[in-house]
Amino acid sequence: MSIFKVKQWWSNEKSQSEEYEDGIQNENCIIVDKFNSHNDSDLIILGQSCILKIYKPRVDQNESHTILESRLDDIVLQIKTGKFSANCADRQILILHPNSYAIYELDKQGGHSDVGDQNFIAPVIKHSFTRRAHSTTCGPFGNSKSRDLICIQALDGTLSLFDQDTFLFMCIFNDIIIPGPISYVAYSDLFIICKSTWILEIYSYQQLCEFSELSIRQNKNNTRIPQWTYNAGEEIMSMQVIRTSTNFASIVALGERHLYCFQDNGLMKYMIRFDFIPICFHAYLIGWYYEPNSRLLVMVASEDFKLYLYEATTLLWSCDLAHKAISLSRCFLSSLSGGLLTLSTNGIVNVSYLGTEPNLNPNAIPINEVFDPKQVQVELEMVEDSLQKVLDAKEALNEDTEDIIKIKVDCGKPSKNLALQLTFENSFTPLQTCSVIVIITCEDPKLVQSLQITYDCIPPLSSSETTICLDNINGTEIIETSVFLSGDTDISDIGINIKFTVIDNMGKVRVLSERQIIPLNLYCFPLEAVEENSYQMTIETNQRKIDLIEIFTDFNKEELEGFISKDMLTFAYRTSHKTVTIKAYDHMYRIEANEVSEIAPILDHFLHKLEDYYNRIGLTEFEIKVAINGEIIRQIMHKFLKSVESHAKERIKLKELEEELNVLQRQFTLVQKRLLVQYGSLPPSDCDPLEFLMNDTHERIKTVAYEIIQSKTCVVSAGNTLRMIGSLIIHVLKEAVTDNLKVKLIEEMLSLETLNGHFQEWEEAVAQVSSYILNKILKKSEKDKEKLAPVTDQDILSQTNLKKLLKQLRIILEKVFFNVREPSTGDGNITRIEEFVEVI
Amino acid sequence: MEVQSDYKILNLYKTREFDKCLKLCDVVLQTKSDRMIEYIRMRAMTIQAKIAGNGYEEVNYMPAQDDLTSTTVAKTPRQGTSFQRAIKTAYAEDPHVTATLASRSGTNTAHVRTARTALHTAARASRAATALAVGSTSVLDAPITLRFLNKDDKSFIPAAKTLFEYIYYCEGNVRKAMEVAFQAQKSADTPDWWWNFSLARCYESLGVYRNVEECLRKSLNQNKHILIYLRLIAMYVTINQPLSALEVCKQGLSVFHEYTPLLLEQARIHEQMGNMAVAVKYYRMVATEDPSNMEAIANIAMYNFYNDQPEIALRYYRRLLATTPAGPEIYNNLGLCCLYCNQWDLTLPCFRQALYYSVNPESRANIWFNLAHVALSTGDMALARRCLLTSVAISEHGPARRALRVLDKRLRARKNNTK
Numbered sequence A: 001m002s003i004f005k006v007k008q009w010w011s012n013e014k015s016q017s018e019e020y021e022d023g024i025q026n027e028n029c030i031i032v033d034k035f036n037s038h039n040d041s042d043l044i045i046l047g048q049s050c051i052l053k054i055y056k057p058r059v060d061q062n063e064s065h066t067i068l069e070s071r072l073d074d075i076v077l078q079i080k081t082g083k084f085s086a087n088c089a090d091r092q093i094l095i096l097h098p099n100s101y102a103i104y105e106l107d108k109q110g111g112h113s114d115v116g117d118q119n120f121i122a123p124v125i126k127h128s129f130t131r132r133a134h135s136t137t138c139g140p141f142g143n144s145k146s147r148d149l150i151c152i153q154a155l156d157g158t159l160s161l162f163d164q165d166t167f168l169f170m171c172i173f174n175d176i177i178i179p180g181p182i183s184y185v186a187y188s189d190l191f192i193i194c195k196s197t198w199i200l201e202i203y204s205y206q207q208l209c210e211f212s213e214l215s216i217r218q219n220k221n222n223t224r225i226p227q228w229t230y231n232a233g234e235e236i237m238s239m240q241v242i243r244t245s246t247n248f249a250s251i252v253a254l255g256e257r258h259l260y261c262f263q264d265n266g267l268m269k270y271m272i273r274f275d276f277i278p279i280c281f282h283a284y285l286i287g288w289y290y291e292p293n294s295r296l297l298v299m300v301a302s303e304d305f306k307l308y309l310y311e312a313t314t315l316l317w318s319c320d321l322a323h324k325a326i327s328l329s330r331c332f333l334s335s336l337s338g339g340l341l342t343l344s345t346n347g348i349v350n351v352s353y354l355g356t357e358p359n360l361n362p363n364a365i366p367i368n369e370v371f372d373p374k375q376v377q378v379e380l381e382m383v384e385d386s387l388q389k390v391l392d393a394k395e396a397l398n399e400d401t402e403d404i405i406k407i408k409v410d411c412g413k414p415s416k417n418l419a420l421q422l423t424f425e426n427s428f429t430p431l432q433t434c435s436v437i438v439i440i441t442c443e444d445p446k447l448v449q450s451l452q453i454t455y456d457c458i459p460p461l462s463s464s465e466t467t468i469c470l471d472n473i474n475g476t477e478i479i480e481t482s483v484f485l486s487g488d489t490d491i492s493d494i495g496i497n498i499k500f501t502v503i504d505n506m507g508k509v510r511v512l513s514e515r516q517i518i519p520l521n522l523y524c525f526p527l528e529a530v531e532e533n534s535y536q537m538t539i540e541t542n543q544r545k546i547d548l549i550e551i552f553t554d555f556n557k558e559e560l561e562g563f564i565s566k567d568m569l570t571f572a573y574r575t576s577h578k579t580v581t582i583k584a585y586d587h588m589y590r591i592e593a594n595e596v597s598e599i600a601p602i603l604d605h606f607l608h609k610l611e612d613y614y615n616r617i618g619l620t621e622f623e624i625k626v627a628i629n630g631e632i633i634r635q636i637m638h639k640f641l642k643s644v645e646s647h648a649k650e651r652i653k654l655k656e657l658e659e660e661l662n663v664l665q666r667q668f669t670l671v672q673k674r675l676l677v678q679y680g681s682l683p684p685s686d687c688d689p690l691e692f693l694m695n696d697t698h699e700r701i702k703t704v705a706y707e708i709i710q711s712k713t714c715v716v717s718a719g720n721t722l723r724m725i726g727s728l729i730i731h732v733l734k735e736a737v738t739d740n741l742k743v744k745l746i747e748e749m750l751s752l753e754t755l756n757g758h759f760q761e762w763e764e765a766v767a768q769v770s771s772y773i774l775n776k777i778l779k780k781s782e783k784d785k786e787k788l789a790p791v792t793d794q795d796i797l798s799q800t801n802l803k804k805l806l807k808q809l810r811i812i813l814e815k816v817f818f819n820v821r822e823p824s825t826g827d828g829n830i831t832r833i834e835e836f837v838e839v840i
Numbered sequence B: 001m002e003v004q005s006d007y008k009i010l011n012l013y014k015t016r017e018f019d020k021c022l023k024l025c026d027v028v029l030q031t032k033s034d035r036m037i038e039y040i041r042m043r044a045m046t047i048q049a050k051i052a053g054n055g056y057e058e059v060n061y062m063p064a065q066d067d068l069t070s071t072t073v074a075k076t077p078r079q080g081t082s083f084q085r086a087i088k089t090a091y092a093e094d095p096h097v098t099a100t101l102a103s104r105s106g107t108n109t110a111h112v113r114t115a116r117t118a119l120h121t122a123a124r125a126s127r128a129a130t131a132l133a134v135g136s137t138s139v140l141d142a143p144i145t146l147r148f149l150n151k152d153d154k155s156f157i158p159a160a161k162t163l164f165e166y167i168y169y170c171e172g173n174v175r176k177a178m179e180v181a182f183q184a185q186k187s188a189d190t191p192d193w194w195w196n197f198s199l200a201r202c203y204e205s206l207g208v209y210r211n212v213e214e215c216l217r218k219s220l221n222q223n224k225h226i227l228i229y230l231r232l233i234a235m236y237v238t239i240n241q242p243l244s245a246l247e248v249c250k251q252g253l254s255v256f257h258e259y260t261p262l263l264l265e266q267a268r269i270h271e272q273m274g275n276m277a278v279a280v281k282y283y284r285m286v287a288t289e290d291p292s293n294m295e296a297i298a299n300i301a302m303y304n305f306y307n308d309q310p311e312i313a314l315r316y317y318r319r320l321l322a323t324t325p326a327g328p329e330i331y332n333n334l335g336l337c338c339l340y341c342n343q344w345d346l347t348l349p350c351f352r353q354a355l356y357y358s359v360n361p362e363s364r365a366n367i368w369f370n371l372a373h374v375a376l377s378t379g380d381m382a383l384a385r386r387c388l389l390t391s392v393a394i395s396e397h398g399p400a401r402r403a404l405r406v407l408d409k410r411l412r413a414r415k416n417n418t419k
Helices: A205-211 A373-392 A417-421 A557-561 A596-616 A630-680 A688-736 A740-750 A762-777 A782-788 A799-819 A826-839 B005-014 B018-031 B035-052 B067-071 B100-104 B107-132 B144-148 B156-171 B174-187 B193-206 B209-222 B226-238 B242-255 B260-273 B276-289 B294-306 B310-323 B328-340 B344-357 B361-378 B381-394 B398-418
Strands: A006-011 A030-035 A038-048 A051-055 A066-071 A078-082 A092-097 A100-109 A118-128 A133-139 A149-154 A159-163 A166-171 A182-185 A190-194 A199-204 A228-231 A238-243 A249-254 A258-263 A268-273 A278-286 A295-302 A306-311 A314-320 A325-331 A339-344 A349-354 A405-411 A433-442 A448-456 A461-463 A467-470 A476-485 A495-504 A509-517 A524-527 A535-541 A568-573 A579-584 A588-593 A624-627
Touching: A006 A339, A030 A078, A030 A325, A030 A339, A038 A078, A038 A349, A066 A118, A078 A133, A092 A133, A133 A182, A149 A182, A166 A205, A182 A238, A182 A249, A190 A205, A190 A238, A190 A249, A199 A205, A238 A278, A249 A278, A249 A295, A258 A295, A268 B226, A278 A325, A295 A325, A405 A495, A405 A509, A433 A448, A433 A495, A448 A476, A467 A476, A535 A596, A535 A630, A579 A596, A588 A596, A596 A624, A596 A630, A596 A688, A624 A688, A630 A688, A630 A762, A630 A799, A630 B193, A688 A740, A688 A799, A740 A762, A740 A799, A762 A799, B005 B018, B005 B035, B018 B035, B035 B156, B156 B174, B156 B193, B174 B193, B193 B209, B193 B226, B209 B226, B226 B242, B226 B260, B242 B260, B260 B276, B260 B294, B276 B294, B294 B310, B294 B328, B310 B328, B328 B344, B328 B361, B344 B361, B361 B381, B361 B398, B381 B398
Parallel strands: none
Antiparallel strands: A006 A349, A030 A038, A038 A051, A051 A066, A078 A092, A092 A100, A100 A118, A133 A149, A149 A159, A159 A166, A182 A190, A190 A199, A199 A228, A238 A249, A249 A258, A258 A268, A278 A295, A295 A306, A306 A314, A325 A339, A339 A349, A405 A433, A433 A476, A448 A467, A448 A495, A461 A476, A495 A509, A524 A568, A535 A588, A535 A624, A568 A579, A579 A588
C-alpha cells in the first residue's frame, strides 16, 4: 500500500552461492556491532550453517566487503556480542552451537602493503553442554559489573546459566513445549520468558537462582510466582528490550498479529494490531535514552515484503522491501549512517535506506494507442448502417423453420433385450423397451445455432432422456432414445410428444412439435378371446370390415394368428392384465371391456391405426363414426365422476401426510434448537433426553416420508384413470356432439394434458373453468349459481367444494350430451359466437 | 556439517514458511516421534487454517442469517437503534448522479472484505455443523497428542491453547474444542481471559449470542485486549445493535487512544447507520493515524464527492491510485471527479482506462452509464443515447434503462417541437 520502495545500497548477493537449503537461516544468526579494530563503521556478522562471515560494506563496489570467512566445527544457532571475560578491551563474539558455545575475539594483523590487513578470530573460551540449545541471551546478570553472563535456553525450555566457561545453575520449566524467545532487561535485572501457555512471565535473576535445581531451598513449582506476567493470548514470535528512559527500559514483543510494548515494570505502553502477517521487527531509539524527547520507533517487516515504521501506534512510513526479510536491524556504516539491514531466507544480506522518489502508478499500464476520430466515426457509421439494415429487414427474416430443418420420428420394435443395455435408477427393470428414433436433416447446418429436443411422456411411460441439447448440427443427426413403462399403472396416453426448440443463427427461437404413437405391443399382448364383457363401444365405418391382423401392424401375423378367432381379438395390458376385446362385424367394429377406463387407449390406438390403414391403401372416402347410446354415456360419465372423486380422495390423503411432515419438521427444528442451547450452556448439561427425542422425531419423519412416496404413486395412478376416462369422454364427445366449439370448450375445460406425473392439482384448475362455463355459457339461473358456487373460505378439496365440483361437472356434461339431440337454432349460433369472443 | 532437521523446522516455523515446515515435519515424524515437532506441526496447520478461514479477522459484517439465532434478536427495534432502517442519504435524493460511485467507493477493500467474510461464514457454518453432529465424537480423528494426553497430565495446561486452536480451526469441531476449554479452565489455578475469549468464539460459531456477550464481558474484566473489543463490536453488529457496538468502541477508545481498528469500526458502524458526516470524521482520524488505509481514504473521497467538492475527492482518488493496484472503480471515480472539476481533457481517458480494466458486466454497464452522463453534459444527445444503449446491452440495470426512456421521450418531444 505504498508508493515508496527501499533503495538498495549494498548487498552480499554476488558472493552468495546460488543454492541454499530451506530453513538453515534463522533470525538470530546475524548481528551488527562495532569493534575496536574497525572503528570507522559497523561490522555485520552472519552465521550460515557452520560458516561465519563478517562483512564491512563500503561504497566502492570493487573493493572486497568480506573481511572474514571462517568455517566452524558446528552449525551456528545464534551470534551475540558482549564482554564475556573481565579483562578484555574489545567486544567479544559469542557463537552458540547446538551443544556448545564459543567466544571469539576479532583481531587485525597488519600485512603486506598490497594484500592489506588480515583479519582473524581468536578463540577465547569454548564450553560444551549436554542439553541441545535453542537460543541464548547475555548480559550483566545479577548486576555483575565486570562482564556479561550467558543464559542458554535449551530446546525443552530449560535455562542454563554460565559465567565464562563455568556452569552456574539450571532452571527447568515444564510448561514450555515450543521454545520461545527469551530476553534480559539489564536495567532492572529481569528475565522475560515466553511460555507455551502464550503468557509472558518475568522473573528476576534472583528468583531464577532460587528456582535452580541446585538451590538449597527446595520450594519448587508451586511457589514460582513471577514478578509480573502478561497474557498475550498468542504465540510470541520475537522480543526486544530497549532502554528508553532513565527510569525504565521498554520491552517490545511481536505476536502473531499484534505488537506489544511494555515498560519493564509491567505497564503496557501500547499495542498495535496488524492486518498483515508480521515476520520480524526491530525497535530502535532516536536520540539517547536520557534525553526527554527521544523517540522509540519500531519497524516491522510483513510476509508480503512490506516494511512498516511505527511510532507508538501511528504509522510513519511504509514501503516495499524487495524480498522477504527474516531479520531487521539498523547499521551505522562509514558512508551511510542509519542503514536498514535485512536478512532474507536464503542468507542474502541487504543494506538499504528509505528512499523517497515515489514510483507513481507502478502497476497501471496506460493505454497509449492513438486513434483517429475520423476513422472511428466511419466505423461507427458502418455499424449503424448494418444495424439499420437488420431492423428494416425484420419481416423478410421470418422464414419458416421447416425449410431449415426436417424432422422424422420413428419407433422401433419393442424388445426386452434392449432393457438390459440401459441402466435405470433404483435398479428397476422395465417390462419392455422401445426405441424412439429422431432423424433431423438440415440442409444448411450454419443456419441453426442450437437445438434442444424435449421428450414429454405421461407416466407410466418414461423416456431414457428427457432433454437432449445439440450445440451444433451436421447435415443429419440421428438421435435414439428409448421409451419404457415405469410403474404399474395402465397406460393413459398412447403417444409421446416431442418438442424441438430450434435457435437459428439470428438468435430466434422456434418450437416445433411432433407426436409419435407408441407401438401397441409395448403395453399390450394378445390373449385368448374373452367374449363376455360388460361395456362396449361400437365404431361404424362406410367401408367393409378389414382383417384385424391388418390393422394391428405392431404385431406379427404369426403372433396374432394363434389368438384371433371369429374376427375377435383380445388384448391384455402388460401392467394390470385387464383385457379389451375387439370384434369386427360387417360395417362396424366393437370394442369391449369390463371397465370403461380400459377402452380408451385401445380405442385411441384402433382409430389411429384404422386411419393409418386407409391412408396406406390410398382410400380417401371413408368415415368413422362411433355409435353411442345414452346408456354408455351415462356409465362413462358416472365412471368419470367416480374417478374424479377417488383422485381427490387420494390427494386429500397425501395432503394430510404432508401436513404431518410439516409438523414433524417443525418439531425437529425446535428440538435441534433446544439441543443447541443445551450444548452452549455452561457447563454442558445432559443432552440425552433431547437427543432421544430428536432421533425419535427423525424416525417418524422417515416413516411419514415413505408413506408420502406411497401415497404419491396412488395419486398418480388415480390421476391416470381419470385421464383415461377423460380422454374417452372427449372421444365420445367428438363423435356425439356436432358443435365444435362446445367440444373444444369441454376439452379445454378438462385440460387433461395438465395431469402428469408432477402436477396433480387438477381439481383446482378445473373448478375455476367449470364454474365459469356454468355461469357464463350455460346460463344458469341465479339460484343455481348460488347453489353451485364453491365456498370461498375453503379449499377445493374440502368436502363441500368437492361435491359442488362433481355436481358442476355432471351438469355440464349432461347439458352437452343430452342437448345435442335437439337441433340447434340459428339464434343459438349467434349467441355462441358472442360467447366465444367472451371466452377469448 | 548438516543442519539438523529439528532446527530447520524451528527456523522455518519462526520465519513463517509453513508449507515447507509442514513437509519437513511429515518427513521427520515418520521416523521418530518428537513432542516439539508434533506441536510445531499442529501450530503451523492451525495458522494456515486460521488464515484461510479468516480466523484473524475479528470483525465481520455478515448479519445473522441463521434462523436458529432468532432467539437473540428483538424483532422490532426502536428507531435509530438498528441497521434495518433504510436511511436515505444525499445520493438517494440525487438520482441523476450515478450509483456506481457510491457502491464502489470502497473499491478493493470492500471487495476483499466481502469475499473474505463469505469464506468466514462458510467456515463458521461448517464448524457449527460439526458441532451439531449427534453422537459421541470419534476418537480416531483426534491428533495423536490429544489421544494420549490426559487432562491430568502436567503438560495439558501448556498444550491446551495449541490444542484448542487446532481443534477449532483445523478439525472444525466446536464441541470438542469447548470441552478442552472447560477442562483447561477447571485445571488452571488462575483465571485466563483467553479461555473466555475462545469460548466466545465457540458460542459465536454456534450462534448463541447471549453467551458470547457474557464470555466476552468476563474476559474483558480480566484483560483489556484489543481482540476482545473487536469481537464484542462484531457481535453487537451481528445481532444488529449498533448503539451497543458504538458504546463498546467508546470504551475501547478510552483504553486505546485513537486506535485505528476501533476508529475504523466506529466509522463503519456510523456509515451503516447512515450518519455519513460522523463516519467521515472517524475516517479522517483513521487516515491520520494510518495514512495507508485504503478504506478510510476511499470513504473520505466519496464523502467529498457527494458533498460537492469533486476537486478534493479527486485528490484523494489520485492518492489511492498511487498506492493501490489499479482497477476499474478507481478510474471510473476519477473520471467522474474530473468531469465535475471541468477537467475535460482527463475525463475520457479515465473512463477509457476504467473500461480497459473492467472485467465483470455490471461494472462495465455502470461505466457506460457514467459515460452517457459525460455525453449529456457536453450536450451530445446522440452519444449519450449510444452509451446508454451499450450499458443496457451489457447488463440490464435499472438506472440505464430508465435514463434511456427519459432520453427518448425528450428527443421525441424536441422533434415534435421543431416540426
